Amino acid sequence: MDLISIMLRFILWVSLGYISTSRFPELSDRLTHLLVRILLYVLIPLSILSAVISISIRDIESFSQILLFILYHLSVSTLLATAYTRLMASSHIKDLILLVIVNHNGLYLPIAIMSMLYGEKGALMTVIYAEIYFILFLLLFPLITGRKLRDVPDFYRKMFPLIFTFLISICLIAIYRSVPSWETAIHSILQRIKPITGMTGMLALYVLGNSLAGESHSRNNRIIAHVIALRNIIPLLLLIPPLIIINPEEIVITLVILEFMSSSAVANVIIADILGYDINLAGSMVFWTTIAAFLLVFPVLYFLSSLFA
Numbered sequence: 001m002d003l004i005s006i007m008l009r010f011i012l013w014v015s016l017g018y019i020s021t022s023r024f025p026e027l028s029d030r031l032t033h034l035l036v037r038i039l040l041y042v043l044i045p046l047s048i049l050s051a052v053i054s055i056s057i058r059d060i061e062s063f064s065q066i067l068l069f070i071l072y073h074l075s076v077s078t079l080l081a082t083a084y085t086r087l088m089a090s091s092h093i094k095d096l097i098l099l100v101i102v103n104h105n106g107l108y109l110p111i112a113i114m115s116m117l118y119g120e121k122g123a124l125m126t127v128i129y130a131e132i133y134f135i136l137f138l139l140l141f142p143l144i145t146g147r148k149l150r151d152v153p154d155f156y157r158k159m160f161p162l163i164f165t166f167l168i169s170i171c172l173i174a175i176y177r178s179v180p181s182w183e184t185a186i187h188s189i190l191q192r193i194k195p196i197t198g199m200t201g202m203l204a205l206y207v208l209g210n211s212l213a214g215e216s217h218s219r220n221n222r223i224i225a226h227v228i229a230l231r232n233i234i235p236l237l238l239l240i241p242p243l244i245i246i247n248p249e250e251i252v253i254t255l256v257i258l259e260f261m262s263s264s265a266v267a268n269v270i271i272a273d274i275l276g277y278d279i280n281l282a283g284s285m286v287f288w289t290t291i292a293a294f295l296l297v298f299p300v301l302y303f304l305s306s307l308f309a
Contacts, residue, residue, distance in 0.1 A: 017209020032210040036273045043200040045165035050197050051127050065248050069256045070133050076238050077102045080230045095145045096277040100264040100285045101230050103137050106130025110258040135166045204266045211269050211283025227285045232292045235260040263290035
């Protein structure tokens with residue numbers, strides 16, 4: 001799928017969610033909460049299972065470099081978000097800002113571009129990066145937000161479907177790597193659920209549109225602008241030193257640049273709703289960081305084409 005198609009689909013589904021909520025607020029509110037539960041407990045876990053089970057780390061020569069960049073990315077995002085929330089943000093939205101800055105959308109634009117440039121290998125590397133980053137984020141989020149020890153089990157209980165799916169995926173990978181005859185059966189099952197997992201992105205964008213229709217405040221515009229800088233722009237600048245030091249191959253450079261400039265994850269709207277955060281502000285930050293990523297991707301691709309010419 002090319003970038004124009006991705007943009008048009010993004011605008012279409014977000015617009016449908018926004019219009020339906022504006023026209024039928026009470027019905028749409030109940031529908032949104034239902035869709036959030038379906039996404040959290042069914043569609044996102046199935047999508048994670050389908051993505052993780054297809055990973056073969058042995059096929060990736062630069063896995064150690066990718067893992068280093070994942071850890072650096074998570075550290076940089078956490079430090080930027082923590083510094084911002086301590087210096088500027090209101091205390092009641094501190095955890096929400098940490099969520100939308102640290103948890104990025106590692107698949108939406110990166111996988112489309114990596115597939116276009118490097119084929120199946122590029123897509124596989126993107127899945128590895130995004131899924132490892134996401135599970136580390138989920139496991140570390142209570143620590144990132146400084147939650148009290150007594151509140152940590154409650155967070156993991158709410159995020160249990162996502163964490164449990166990763167654990168199941170790892171077990172299945174171990175099984176079919178050691179018992180090759182299972183591989184065909186597992187992949188056959190995954191092919192059957194593929195049409196279901198294909199709905200995940202569309203419904204998540206629809207929920208994003210729902211969240212935008214709520215009441216907004218002008219004071220949030222400044223926060224959103226800061227989040228765009230902290231999510232899409234500043235990490236790119238901080239990526240320069242490790243790229244110079246590690247000097248990875250072309251495909252890894254392209255991958256990490258796309259990941260570092262990517263938007264806040266659409267799933268953050270769902271997580272915000274589950275955790276009781278301001279879903280309207282969460283949706284606004286996700287939406288505008290996605291628009292920023294769309295605008296950044298063209299100069300970034302031009303830069304990469306010049307760099308590797």
